[in-house]
Amino acid sequence: MSTPLDLKALKARQQAAWASGDYAVIGTTLQLVGERLAEACDLRWDEKVLDVAAGNGNATLAAARRGCQVRSTDYVAELLKRGEERAQAERLKVVFEVADVEALPYADGAYDAVISTFGVMFAPDQAQAARELARVCRPGGRIGLANWTPQGFIGQLFKTLGGHVPPPAGALPPSRWGDEEQLRSLFADSIGALNASRQQFNFRYRSAAHFIEVFRTWYGPVHKAFASLDSEAASALERDLTQLINDNNVAGPSSLVVPSEYLEAVITRR
Template sequence: MELDWSLGEYESTGEALLPVSEVVVAMSEPLAGKRVVDLGCGTGNAALLAAARGAVVTGVDPAARLVEVARERAAERGVQAEFLAGDAGAIPVEDGTADLLVSVFAVIFAPDADAAIAEMARVTAPDGVIRLTSWVPGGSMMTINNVAGRFMGEVFGGGPAPEPGAPKPLAWHDEAALREAFAKYGLMVEVERRSMRLTAKSAEEYLAKSARHPMAVSAAQALASRPDGAELQAELQGRLLAAVREINEDREAFQVSNDYAIVTARRG
């Protein structure tokens, strides 16, 4: 089942990830007059930054609620940007029209990576650039996802075996895997590593904020469907707290480094 990104409160996560959008947009300048697509735009971070630099921007996201949030933020800032509901497997943009397509920690969650790459290649202009970000294993983001994923597997089982011909997952941070995946569409790939820090007053506060993320809300709803849901949720929270405490880099508060990859793809 595909995650409903309208659940919970992605806004706080979007705010924390704004510095990465700033990096991606800055390295893509100059943008004045260029046609930019922000795929999986969420609350509109990258889209609004590009629009403020004079780009003609279209933000696309599968979550209707987040599309509305992005529109409201654009209106508040007085910038012009179009926001549409749509997903990575069927981007509502015409062929070859994007001078720049960005996707900040978004397309990496597409259920069909190959279909998403095909769509990104389709909408990008012949001399255009695709620039996306992906988490690298380690750090608080991946730690929480891994711990929660293992726990949900214990509770509900590993799920049915993939059907023959089902889309294969892609290691979006791995340069060799990316080169192979993008080469099918005539795209060359470069990958560079960066790091960002997330802070909070304590590990408990950080985990409380993370509990509003759509993934966490979806997991909580699934556990609540069980008669022992309260006990299971408490067990999961205990495991998550132990995990984030272990990777905490600040003895007085909470700080953790999250490495990520910036993937740039263009035609040779």
């Protein structure tokens, strides 16, 4: 008989992974996604917006730039500090607060919009995270999400990592959030309407080696994966990642541009 998945232990591992390196180095390059999501959600001046699993604040800043009253949350305090530095530099008023997306400390229906870019998808208890997003969003409000798809480049990158450092038995892949039908299942009766479209984000680096160097140094999950392997196994992972990256490079041999598909979804709360 299989042992039940220990979600608490998995969350602790993930929290340690995201706190390692410095996600902000990669996160700031993804700002365009936050801006697109803010427009897709049609955010309005003075609306109350909650950014969950906000990282270093891409969606947070996009909402604040549109005059919203924004609360930016994550369970990694170090990432929120990076977001706060960015908000201060732009003189944007944002409240930053450590909070777990699976247990949000806010009242039912407290927000006009609840948003997340490449954040909530990594919650260990996916069903509970979806319930919390729906709970704190008012009826008629919007839940805006940007999630990597299973078949896209980052979805394949995580699949490659999992081939070298297997996730705990029973853990659901984060890329489920990048599948429209899975989103419909997760949010179920909370959905009044769901509009989803596939978008592309282009990663731009000098080469596959440069991409791996940056992600190995700064991106928590890749950083932790390499750190857990001996030199031979790490070399094998590097070879597989190099192959994946080069197979997806559309820039030719002199540079690196890798399109990565993600699902942009806006759920109108029933």
